[in-house]
Structures are given as C-alpha cells and as structure tokens.
Amino acid sequence: MVLFVGQIARGHCDREAFQELDYRAVFGGLTKWVAELDATERLPEYVARAFRVAMSGRPGPVILALPEDMQGAEAEVVDSTGCTGAVTVPVRLDPASFKPILEEFATAERPLVVTGRLHATQESAADLARFAERTRRRPQKNRKSRDRDC
Structure with a gap:
C-alpha cells in the first residue's frame, strides 16, 4: 500500500502552521518508508521508489507526503520506467x-x-x-x- 498524504505548503514548514505534521516521526515506526516530496520534478523518482519499497521483501505500507503548494504544480520530467516489481532478497540463516x-x-x-x-x-x-x-x-x-x- 502506498499512501499519498497532504502536507502544508513548503513555505509554512516549521512555523507551527495549522495541521503541520511530521509524518516521519508519526509513521516512521509503522511503515517501511516515509518521505516528503521536496521538488515536483522528483515525483516520478519518489513514486517509483515508494512502490518498489512497498512490494520488496515483506510487503508493507509506504507514505509519501505531498506539500500543498506542489499538488497542482507542473514540471518537465523524463518518463519514469515505473515500478519494475518487487525486489526479492532471499534470507538464509546458518x-x-x-x-x-x-x-x-x-x-x-x-x-x-x-x-x-x-x-x-x-x-x-x-x-x-x-x-x-x-x-x-x-x-x-x-x-x-x-x-x-x-
């Protein structure tokens, strides 16, 4: 499961804005990965990684926080190769x-x-x-x- 959540606009971070939430602190121990997008151009990279992490090994939740000022933004990006599927890491114990x-x-x-x-x-x-x-x-x-x- 990959969960996309809203975050306050980047210009309001660390100013005690209404509904500002530190997603890493709140959900870090409950998910496989928590990230907050910092540049619209990096969206394909973050989304591909989110799905790869969520499906690799033991499947688990991932959270991507999208700042409000980026939710309607546009950017020139190279087409992502997308998610290439789960990455299996075999575990063998002695x-x-x-x-x-x-x-x-x-x-x-x-x-x-x-x-x-x-x-x-x-x-x-x-x-x-x-x-x-x-x-x-x-x-x-x-x-x-x-x-x-x-």
Whole structure:
C-alpha cells in the first residue's frame, strides 16, 4: 500500500502552521518508508521508489507526503520506467544457529509455535510443514493466517 498524504505548503514548514505534521516521526515506526516530496520534478523518482519499497521483501505500507503548494504544480520530467516489481532478497540463516533453539524446543514441557504471515510463500509453508512433522507439533495460526495450511 502506498499512501499519498497532504502536507502544508513548503513555505509554512516549521512555523507551527495549522495541521503541520511530521509524518516521519508519526509513521516512521509503522511503515517501511516515509518521505516528503521536496521538488515536483522528483515525483516520478519518489513514486517509483515508494512502490518498489512497498512490494520488496515483506510487503508493507509506504507514505509519501505531498506539500500543498506542489499538488497542482507542473514540471518537465523524463518518463519514469515505473515500478519494475518487487525486489526479492532471499534470507538464509546458518543452520547451526538454529541448533540451540531446537534443543530448547525439544526439551520444553509445552512448546508452542504460533505462525503469522511468515509462511506466505509455498516454500516457507513447506518448511513449516517439515518442521511440524519433525517436531510432532502442529503450529497454531494467528487470526491473519487461518486461511493458510501449515
């Protein structure tokens, strides 16, 4: 999700203008990226990056703040190549790093595995199914993943 939000005109920033909001401070911890456009000419660059970031890795929200004085502005820009799709960055962990975790899990009195959307791909769902078979523990699903098979 890419959210375009209004911001006060650039000339009024840091002057305690009505409805001025520091979007980075408010939403920085809740989004993958927050940016405020500083030049109309850079709009294609910001929009392309916003969609690329939103769809890369684990999909997540991005916020672009558009100052009021730029919302009706025009600029000469080169056509953007647009969003080229998600950028996938595979994450591989050293199997040895799991050994202590598996040992704790094996000796736990009542171990519990709760899954979320972490098994959103076929590969990760298969990995989770193998883990469940080996440990003889059926993972519990949170409300966001109840429609998926473990």
